[in-house]
Amino acid sequence: MWLVMWSGMEGRRPAVVLPTSTVIVQPSPFCNIDCDYCYLPARLDRTRMSMESVRSIVQFLFGVTEFAPVVDVAWHAGEPLVVPRSFYRAAFAEFARLSDRGVRCVHQFQTNGTLITEAWCEFMREHTMLIGLSIDGPAELHDRHRKDRYGRGTFNRAMAGAKLLAKSGIEFSVTSVLTVDSLMRPDLVCDWIEECGITSIGFNVEEIEGAHLTSTLAGDDATALYRQFFSTLYEFTKTHPEVRIREIVDSRNLLLRPTSCSFVNGENALGSILNFDVNGRVSTFSPELLSIAPTSRYRSFTWAHVTEDDFSTFVERVTGSAFYEDLAVGVAACARECEYFGVCGGGAPGNKFSELGTVTGTETMTCRLRVKTLMDVMAGVLEREGEQSHRHIRGRAPSRQQRVAEPHGRG
Numbered sequence: 001m002w003l004v005m006w007s008g009m010e011g012r013r014p015a016v017v018l019p020t021s022t023v024i025v026q027p028s029p030f031c032n033i034d035c036d037y038c039y040l041p042a043r044l045d046r047t048r049m050s051m052e053s054v055r056s057i058v059q060f061l062f063g064v065t066e067f068a069p070v071v072d073v074a075w076h077a078g079e080p081l082v083v084p085r086s087f088y089r090a091a092f093a094e095f096a097r098l099s100d101r102g103v104r105c106v107h108q109f110q111t112n113g114t115l116i117t118e119a120w121c122e123f124m125r126e127h128t129m130l131i132g133l134s135i136d137g138p139a140e141l142h143d144r145h146r147k148d149r150y151g152r153g154t155f156n157r158a159m160a161g162a163k164l165l166a167k168s169g170i171e172f173s174v175t176s177v178l179t180v181d182s183l184m185r186p187d188l189v190c191d192w193i194e195e196c197g198i199t200s201i202g203f204n205v206e207e208i209e210g211a212h213l214t215s216t217l218a219g220d221d222a223t224a225l226y227r228q229f230f231s232t233l234y235e236f237t238k239t240h241p242e243v244r245i246r247e248i249v250d251s252r253n254l255l256l257r258p259t260s261c262s263f264v265n266g267e268n269a270l271g272s273i274l275n276f277d278v279n280g281r282v283s284t285f286s287p288e289l290l291s292i293a294p295t296s297r298y299r300s301f302t303w304a305h306v307t308e309d310d311f312s313t314f315v316e317r318v319t320g321s322a323f324y325e326d327l328a329v330g331v332a333a334c335a336r337e338c339e340y341f342g343v344c345g346g347g348a349p350g351n352k353f354s355e356l357g358t359v360t361g362t363e364t365m366t367c368r369l370r371v372k373t374l375m376d377v378m379a380g381v382l383e384r385e386g387e388q389s390h391r392h393i394r395g396r397a398p399s400r401q402q403r404v405a406e407p408h409g410r411g
């Protein structure tokens with residue numbers, strides 16, 4: 001966790017560049033399936049990144065001011081397995097040159113699983129990759145939204161990929177998108193996790209972002225459903241401690257961390273995440289910004305090109321942009337007004353822009369669910385279990401110790 005003070009930054013542009021810990025690379029925008037909530041506008045575009053671009057990305061990265069000791073390199077923003085293994089073999093060799101900067105790269109695929117073969121498993125094992133598999137729960141939930149271009153559900157093909165990974169001894173983490181359908185059936189999700197022996201899973205919400213302009217979670221009932229969903233999943237983890245649910249583990253860690261330990265949200269911190277699109281354009285902050293059309297005020301969400309610009313030029317352009325100025329205003333407003341700032345850090349600019357049309361704003365549908373509701377659920381269960389989890393949320397009920405000190409019989 002890194003410390004940056006945004007509070008009171010309105011009107012000023014903090015030239016704080018954080019160590020880079022995540023690099024997102026788009027090997028192709030193409031995807032072989034067609035989920036109805038996908039935010040990518042160009043998922044029929046079969047353009048592939050050239051090896052020349054990969055070399056230029058690595059060269060660009062040599063100019064980065066500071067890295068985290070381990071850098072996650074996620075091949076994403078399209079289905080990564082539509083690009084051949086020969087490309088990745090050569091690309092990984094290029095990235096290995098960063099060891100000269102003392103950087104260890106860990107490569108990741110976030111895949112829909114339908115193209116996994118034994119040969120891919122062999123490749124993933126050979127390169128000790130991290131694998132994220134997108135499956136939305138049992139067929140009844142998954143196939144409603146994750147369809148191919150013929151309108152057929154992809155559950156069986158995704159699960160075949162999961163089975164191949166398991167047979168090859170490759171650990172993977174599941175990512176599920178929560179729609180209102182899945183929020184209404186936490187029982188089905190828990191049964192499916194148990195039946196499939198899933199040990200690591202994270203839940204994204206169906207976001208209003210990029211090409212996806214609406215969400216089934218935009219209704220008033222989503223908050224109560226979300227609360228119920230995670231309350232059920234928390235109970236499930238008590239009888240299934242081998243299952244790691246990302247939201248539960250991460251929120252617990254955030255709530256129970258020492259008060260001296262600040263939290264910075266990498267999605268609104270310059271340099272923490274660097275994003276490269278298929279054509280070599282460079283962005284930072286939320287990876288989804290790569291796929292969002294510019295406006296008259298935010299004339300671009302990419303600020304450099306790897307063949308023409310270096311990192312310091314990139315930083316100069318970002319810090320001189322209207323987007324950066326507005327981002328500081330939005331994060332400062334969050335710091336001032338929102339009691340959850342200590343566990344959120346001011347939100348994701350990709351969500352703010354897509355939902356509010358500006359990054360100067362504060363609350364979004366996404367943060368209402370993923371931050372506020374989740375933290376309320378977790379703070380509640382932790383406090384019932386005797387933990388003082390309120391300390392990073394302003395305005396929450398007094399701690400258990402304080403309540404014990406009060407005279408009995410009130411309210």
Ligand code: SF4
Nearest residue numbers: 334338344346347367
């Ligand atoms: S929860 Fe929402 S409103 Fe609160 S700090 Fe985060 S983004 Fe801002």
